[in-house]
Amino acid sequence: MRGVTVRYGDVVALDRADLTAPAGRVCALIGTNGSGKSSLLKAALGLVRPGGGTVTVAGTTPRETRRRARVSSVPQAEQVDVTFPLDVRAVVGQGRYGHLGPTRRLRPADHEAVENALARVGLTALADRTIAALSGGQRKRAFVARALAQEADVLLLDEPFAGVDRPSQDTITALLRELADGGACVVVATHDLAGLGALADTAALLAGGRVVVHDTPEVVLRPENLVRAFGLGGER
Ligand SMILES: Nc1ncnc2c1ncn2[C@@H]1O[C@H](COP(=O)(O)OP(=O)(O)OP(=O)(O)O)[C@@H](O)[C@H]1O
Ligand SMILES: [Mg+2]
Structure with missing residues (x-):
């Protein structure tokens, strides 16, 4: 810069x-x-x-x-729209969008990257919850997991x-x-x-x-x- x-x-x-x-x-x-x-x-x-x-x-x-x-980003908490009805696994899956093939579907390697990222931030047990149903700190970890999955x-x-x-x-x-x-x-x-x-x-x-x-x-x-x-x- x-x-x-x-x-x-x-x-x-x-x-x-x-x-x-x-x-x-x-x-x-x-x-x-x-x-x-x-x-x-x-x-x-x-x-x-x-x-x-x-x-x-x-x-x-x-x-x-x-x-x-x-490039991947974790926004400041106040900038995050937490009302969108996505579960944690889907938010982390967004990190894989740049890797998808012509089908635009997550493939086994993508799912594996998502599960790995969830495990690394300790959110596996909460992966089915909506992002709105997480605490502030858990939500931060979900966005860090999305960044990890993106590689x-x-x-x-x-x-x-x-x-x-x-x-x-x-x-x-x-x-x-x-x-x-x-x-x-x-x-x-x-x-x-x-x-x-x-x-x-x-x-x-x-x-x-x-x-x-x-x-x-x-x-x-x-x-x-x-x-x-x-x-x-x-x-x-
Ligand atoms: N959307 C906006 N409209 C008008 N002014 C803004 C806007 N966003 C930030 N500012 C102003 O720009 C300046 C820099 O803000 P910025 O958000 O970059 O600071 P920051 O270092 O991230 O602060 P914080 O530690 O509070 O997050 C501040 O004076 C702030 O009031
Ligand atoms: Mg700031």
Whole structure:
């Protein structure tokens, strides 16, 4: 991402933001409420059109990357429509759409990938429930399972740990590390600074819609950097 600006009407949500997130690494996005984390992820997904700058994902445009099913995302909880009447297994099965053949039906290998993903997030027993009938944390795990089943090259997760208990957070953290070790580019917005070292190879600190530091968690968590992001300005 180079010099990317995102506006919602008069609000500048992202202000000439630069970010490089390489394959094989987990990059965390941190910053106060309103600092621009979700807007950055939406720009990477092609869900908002930047008012300036360039976004390249897996070598091409965000839209093309999505069309090729090379990117998968876990949206922030507030952005999820939980009223749709799909069961958990069907939601995870959506991750396989980019893999389907001409029949557009899930084949044995697809079903296997779905069951594996459900098992890895510990949702096998709840797979027949509708997504609306899950708790907030279970729902998060269902969307992580969908991303796993997709076997995408790029994973964009918006606060996957919000409302998730410690064991589930540890499970998701381990899964994301495993995916990065397998070559995926993983970008995760999070408010959990304590878990940053275990989760991420690098952390990008956002403030006022800009990436003000992008370095190892150890460097980014230094007091002088945290003051820049959390001590000044506040919400806009
Ligand atoms: N749809 C929208 N319309 C108008 N302004 C918006 C919209 N979405 C976000 N904003 C504004 O853009 C700025 C950045 O918001 P964004 O959602 O990217 O922040 P964030 O870092 O993800 O915050 P949080 O930690 O609360 O999720 C904020 O000032 C916010 O109020
Ligand atoms: Mg957000």
